[in-house]
Amino acid sequence: MFDGVDILVSNIKSAIKAISGAIVVFSSIAIAHGSTIDFEAGLAGSPIGGFYSGLGATFANASFQYNFGLAGSSGSQGLGDITDPVAPPYNPSPSSPIVITFSMPISFFSIVAMDVGADGARIDAYDSTIGGLLVDYDQLIGTGGGTDNFTTLGVSAPGIFRIEIYQPLNVLGIDDGMLFDQVTFAPVPEPAAVALFSLGVAAFGIRRHSKSKSH
Numbered sequence: 001m002f003d004g005v006d007i008l009v010s011n012i013k014s015a016i017k018a019i020s021g022a023i024v025v026f027s028s029i030a031i032a033h034g035s036t037i038d039f040e041a042g043l044a045g046s047p048i049g050g051f052y053s054g055l056g057a058t059f060a061n062a063s064f065q066y067n068f069g070l071a072g073s074s075g076s077q078g079l080g081d082i083t084d085p086v087a088p089p090y091n092p093s094p095s096s097p098i099v100i101t102f103s104m105p106i107s108f109f110s111i112v113a114m115d116v117g118a119d120g121a122r123i124d125a126y127d128s129t130i131g132g133l134l135v136d137y138d139q140l141i142g143t144g145g146g147t148d149n150f151t152t153l154g155v156s157a158p159g160i161f162r163i164e165i166y167q168p169l170n171v172l173g174i175d176d177g178m179l180f181d182q183v184t185f186a187p188v189p190e191p192a193a194v195a196l197f198s199l200g201v202a203a204f205g206i207r208r209h210s211k212s213k214s215h
């Protein structure tokens, strides 16, 4: 009887280990799958700020904007800037980019740039939330006002913490407004979490095995 209680206790312990391992790996899978932001949920014209902080992404100089059904858009809203001195929210410039910072390192980021004309569209990826090194970039330079011209800009690196989004050029005589939409990012998988899960499964398996032998 005393042995029975002992086995019960050890089974409960191994079950707890396995469950906690499973919880760790499930949250890891959720993170590894990444997130997509379509900018439909916020009020058009309002700042985005921490609206998506639950996904680990915080926006600065960014606002929800109607996307006018531009080629490449999703739904009715996209992403614009706030503080550009010339023509906000459609002209984020190198000196006043839209900035997204991440609470955990990401390995991939993409965004749809729409109505890309001669002023172009560019994203820069940095390895820190402030300052840091440029680890990747992508850009498209169009012609004229860029009507119907859109692309998906993408960057990848092992540990991205900040993305800056802007028009790299300012071509004389062209007021080339544009918008962005459909952000996707994938945080770096956590090997430690996967290792913990494996240990949990191993412990559970061993306990199940010894239990079946004792019966």
Ligand SMILES: [Ca+2]
Binding pocket: 038, 039, 040, 067, 073, 074, 075, 076, 077, 078, 181, 182
């Ligand atoms: Ca959208």
Ligand SMILES: [Ca+2]
Binding pocket: 114, 115, 116, 117, 145, 146, 147, 176, 177, 178
């Ligand atoms: Ca344009």
